Amino acid sequence: MLPLTDFKRFIQQHLLFAEDEKILLAVSGGKDSVLMAHLFKNCGYQFGIAHCNFGLRADESQRDESFVHLLAATLGVPFHVTHFKTKDYAAQQKVSTQMAARMLRYEWFEEIRRENGYTAIALAQHQDDAIETVLLNLTRGTGIAGLHGILPKRDQLVRPLLFLSRQDIDRLIISENIDFVEDSSNLTTNYARNKIRLKVIPQLKEINPNLEQTFEQNIQRFADTEMVIQQVVAGLRDELLIKHHQEIHISIAKVRSLKPQRLLLFELLRPYGFSESVTLEIFQSLDRQSGTSFYSPTHRITLDRKILILSESNTTTPQNVFIHGNEELVEVGRQKILMSYSGTPYFEKEKTKAFVDSDLLIYPLVIRSRQEGDKFVPIGMKTMKKLSDFFIDEKVPLIEKDQVPILINGNGDIIWVVGLRQDNRYKVTGQTKKVAIFELR
Incomplete structure (x- = not known):
């Protein structure tokens, strides 16, 4: 007999959703998600089924899709399906195939949820999944949040099977004669989670046959501990983080x-x-x-x-913008530098402009951010000054120093600390024949 009372009690206890709300079920075709679909149907909840075909297992992937489509038709509920080029996406994003599949499916689930008026997305994770997550987090390193593993509810994601173990699910599938499909990738130890599932947990269960119940209690303690910490942190945040x-x-x-x-x-x-x-x-x-x-x-x-x-993070920090001599405008983040030339030597005392002897320029010029060891001769001076010391004298806020564009000549000299001071070596003199004018906008 399906545990309908326990199922409803768990949903109500954790406030996963209201009885009249419409829920989107993520169904792969495996035991867990198929059992979840049958529980929803027998409890009379409104729901639809979503299935992702990641194209990773050839004929097996198509078999899974066909099975889930038939399941939705048998249960008389809406069926949503999509196909992903998972390996191509993983290569583009430079992530693992598993991570790519995770990113793709959650983004698509949320899209379907919003478009079709579903309140939440139900995932068929159970007690053993929670144990695996905690052990995996501990192996990789984690904060306190990683110790409570997966929670019954987080934002629009709900997990109504967390009251069941994998053994419970296997028993129900057999006793209720429920059809499902097996994902062959679950049986390989190529993935870290599978290694924990197939090799580590069986060893732990030899030590503690009631491992699921023990972890369920521990996970609840970890969740409660995190709640206390977050209350303390909320008070500290108001005290320590001062807006300026x-x-x-x-x-x-x-x-x-x-x-x-x-x-x-x-x-x-x-x-x-x-x-x-x-x-x-x-x-x-x-x-x-x-x-x-x-x-x-x-x-x-x-x-x-x-x-x-x-x-x-500053998105306007200069990143080696090249100037080849024929440009009239260069964009540096959100700022623009206009360039023009004059055959009549002149200059203005204006920080947002630099008047440079054109014959001294070696192209391409470069606009970049400051670097360790930068020095220049501020106009009006005759000796070198460290750029870091110049910033201190000009009282440039520490957080803004990396945002100041630096105009560099082809020989490596600083021509202009943009918006602040140009270099004395490149100023207009009586011998200047042509002036290059740079203006910050």
């Missing part, structure tokens, strides 16, 4: 006072995309020289003397 214009300033002294330091700093920075390894680098670099920067995919942290400066 477009930046967030974090007192290094207050970071040092955190206990435990690494865990709390990681949780504070996690919403900005910083990994645990990068957070550790930041923590170990608090005594380093100012100017050191650390990056996440979306943000940057720069170490100042007494503060950490958190800002969005």
